[in-house]
Amino acid sequence: MTIKKIAIITSGGDAPGMNACIRSICLSCESEGIEVVGYRSGYIGLLKKESIPLHTSLVQNLLQRGGTILHSARCEKFRKDQYVKQAAKNLDDEEIDGLIVIGGNGSFKGAQKLQYYWDKPVIGVPGTIDNDIAGTDYTIGYHTAIQTAVESLDKVRDTAEAFERIFLVDVMGREAGFIALNSAISSGADHVVLPETFTSAAEEVMKILDKLSKRRLHHKNSSHIIVVTENIWPGGLNILQQSLEKETGVDVRILTLGHVQRGGSPVWQDRLLATKLGTHAVHEMIKGKKGVMAGIKAAIPVSIAFDQIDSESKKLNPFSMQMLESLMLLG
């Protein structure tokens, strides 16, 4: 089948580098003589037929811009088959020959369903700060989110040190510890609470107290930074704050980094990844591939079928986890 016109959506949590990916898709299509449109706000735009032509003039200077010019959204309706069928019909009505979905795991579930009801190709590109998509080493936005977290953690260290305080810093990741683990290592944090290793609040408090007392043998009167993955602490971080204040007598403060981790100009790793994956997605579509994610393995673009993406298989790096245990005791 000849591809004459394709569409793009950005769906789920936005991530720095989504714009760079849109640019890459448009430029690759331009050189192949393919027309490109974008639907606004993910699957919502697809259902409302809200498309805009993406001329190459529109994507100039987009490489370095955070956010997504197409806007993003979570569309609950799309979980129902009737709406997926409606989207397939809308794409046919607009004579679209292929769809590229830039998003996370949820967006790919929608893309997989759409592929079931639509005979033209649907290709996913992993875009989420969480890096929680199996089958790809990295996702677009992940490196920028870590950079943002590390810059904040460095600043927190300055004020924590001045007051000899303990800081609990809440970072994003949904149910995955990739941002937490790597921002903790890169900022020299004293402890990290990860969903992958969390057992119970009581056990984690014991671990924290043990680390703090060992660290104090080396560094008296020092500050402590504890990075905690969001949504993990039963009852919220103020419960941990209270128990640490009680046990140590030290002032404990909480900082939630929140959505700043999703914003900002993408770092070079995300620009490069987004550019590679956007181009790869277009080339794969031209070759006739469908129902796949364009991912990256050892710096080489790969294609993985949606039904082969095993969400359990994406693990934190075991070397990093071991290293963290030994380094954190020394500061």
Ligand SMILES: Nc1ncnc2c1ncn2[C@@H]1O[C@H](COP(=O)(O)OP(=O)(O)O)[C@@H](O)[C@H]1O
């Ligand atoms: N099981 C599903 N079936 C169909 N569509 C889904 C499904 N899960 C998620 N989606 C669609 O993908 C959107 C984004 O999913 P979400 O999990 O919020 O973000 P992300 O794609 O970043 O993981 C949802 O709002 C919905 O429109």
Ligand SMILES: O=P(O)(O)OC[C@H]1O[C@](O)(COP(=O)(O)O)[C@@H](O)[C@@H]1O
């Ligand atoms: O913007 P919202 O709806 O508050 O969502 C917050 C969630 O989105 C994320 O920032 C990104 O997650 P997804 O890319 O999977 O959507 C998570 O880290 C966080 O838990």
